[in-house]
Amino acid sequence: MSTPTNRNQWQSLADKLISEGEIKSSAFIDGEYLPSVSGETFECVSPIDGRILCHVASCSSQDADIAVSSARQAFDEGSWSALPPVKRKQIMIRFADLLEQNQDELSLLETLDMGKPIRYSGCVDVAGAARAIRWSGEAIDKIYDEIAPTAPNEIGMITREPVGVVAAIVPWNFPILMACWKLGPALATGNSVILKPSEKSPLTAIRMAQIAIEAGIPKGVLNVLPGFGHTVGKALALHMDVDTLVFTGSTKIAKQLMIYAGESNMKRVWLEAGGKSPNIVFNDAPNLQKAAEAAASAIAFNQGEVCTAGSRLLVEAGVKDELLDLIAKELLAWQPGHPLDPETTCGAVVDRQQLDNVLSYIRSGVEEGAELIQGGGQVMAESGGVYVEPTIFSEVNNKMTIAKEEIFGPVLSVITFDGMEQAIEIGNDSIYGLAAGVWTSDISKAHKTAKALRSGMVWINHYDGGDMTAPFGGYKQSGNGRDKSLHAFDKYTEMKATWIALD
Structure with a gap:
């Protein structure tokens, strides 16, 4: 067939x-x-x-x-x-x-x-x-x-x-x-x-x-x-x-x-x-449209149920408004639909418990003073399934619950920063250290930021890159060891030293 x-x-x-x-x-x-x-x-x-x-x-x-x-x-x-x-x-x-x-x-x-x-x-x-x-x-x-x-x-x-x-x-x-x-x-x-x-x-x-x-x-x-x-x-x-x-x-x-x-x-x-990965966009990002497409995908793909989801969008003040407008438009292409329809990009969350969990985080964001600018609700309830809209919060600070805890749903927290040092400080201010994205035209800034971020994976001018040749894993409470690449083989083997005297 x-x-x-x-x-x-x-x-x-x-x-x-x-x-x-x-x-x-x-x-x-x-x-x-x-x-x-x-x-x-x-x-x-x-x-x-x-x-x-x-x-x-x-x-x-x-x-x-x-x-x-x-x-x-x-x-x-x-x-x-x-x-x-x-x-x-x-x-x-x-x-x-x-x-x-x-x-x-x-x-x-x-x-x-x-x-x-x-x-x-x-x-x-x-x-x-x-x-x-x-x-x-x-x-x-x-x-x-x-x-x-x-x-x-x-x-x-x-x-x-x-x-x-x-x-x-x-x-x-x-x-x-x-x-x-x-x-x-x-x-x-x-x-x-x-x-x-x-x-x-x-x-x-x-x-x-x-x-x-x-x-x-x-x-x-x-x-x-x-x-x-x-x-x-x-x-x-x-x-x-x-x-x-x-x-x-x-x-x-x-x-x-x-x-x-x-x-x-x-x-x-x-x-x-877990992860609470920062996706950092500097004022000199080479292509804001591409950054917006990546940010939308990074939070809505797999309904946001991704450990590397770019759930903290750190945006330098000079491009914040333009970037948020672009992301809001991009997320229109990520609205929930029937998962068996080949045109659908965003499906159902895994079960009702997870739906309730995501919605509780959205309520928390509102209660703690973040600005809900898009999404925020359950949809397609009449289907009997469990679907939630991709959601954007602006005016988030890194102490809010939605910025600290892993939601595992399509909820984006937008945090504004000024300059590379503050971006690194906010990016590292997390118990997690799984992944990060950096968007800049300045190669020196890209290298300095990537080196300073306490993350197991850093992607420059894109998000969620790599293949089987690159190790997957994180720092801090994101875990230890690595999946993928030859480094993964170390987890499944014992090392033995055998010393032989020939006379």
Whole structure:
């Protein structure tokens, strides 16, 4: 079947998938779909229209024990960990190919489950997931170990080995993409993985596990446990036989996971957490129209549910009025629409809880004295879904709640500054340090500002750039470690020094 080209075709495909019960909703352990040990399930509700898509297995500590045992057995037997690198590479590339071949189904699941526009689910999320798996697979036979400089009668070897069993807890905003950012290097280095998707959007992870088996990944090497953070997520974090825990999500949960790791076996914990990224526009920005387009996209793409969202727009006083007029016009193209319509750019937020959370922040902005100049309300309520208008606040200061806390919705806080030093001071005045944007025609100012910003990623005269070759992660309470690039492989390996005396 060819890829649907309009809303009706996508809706027809969705109705068939739901009515015929074709959505996979079980746990995936040791190569099989299984119900939770308790038999408990939870409703998977689409934010598009409030329809129940399916009932998903709600896993617990018992399921975690079974999955970890399966992963450990697979690792110890060496069906994947001891496989020659070139063979692991071939299977990883086959895995990426199959993700692409199943793009329509995976895109549809992502949109139904999480509410993002179908136009992005395929070309951004699923395509990006396949690229991540393929890139990591291609790297397998291109990474070398080291030989230390030694005397003639000695050899010093520095080698990398897989850590063993990895638990990966991923968020609801980019379910399949964030999963594959972690699965790529974790699998490429020979580990077994238990993937715990968010209970808000588990469907693509569950389906992907079957695709991995079809690609040739041995049973037990990839297990998927849907369920809640306080049950199965906590169980994995506390498990004595999990060697490494990787996580993307909120800073609050990241801190709790570090405690669990310390209370258990001191497992390594790598965290990608929140952000409140400054997007800084100087008076000498080379192209205000381009800056406005980027600012609108940086807050409205994926309904603002992006950890790197440019939610703090720092604007030098001389261009503030002109830039805000341009952004207001640009956001007209980002008004919420039905996510299965290929023309829609802004879909539904993930669920009603998140809608209420975003609206409460908007009320807070008004109450604290910020000027609401656009948006600010729920729309399309008659659909049964959860949609909110892209929103702009002006006259914001950095002490206001909307400027300090991660909203995870399409709410832009505009803060005025005078000069580079003040821009840097405001930009760094945050518990977060994930990303930042800088717009200027002065190359010296660009370099000085980028160097001074305490952020893991800085984009000059654009926003949200990079590809698989560049590391992704932040400073401060935005977390530690990095996804993407060869640097990500460090999280999934142990370093061993072997010293040999030759006489």
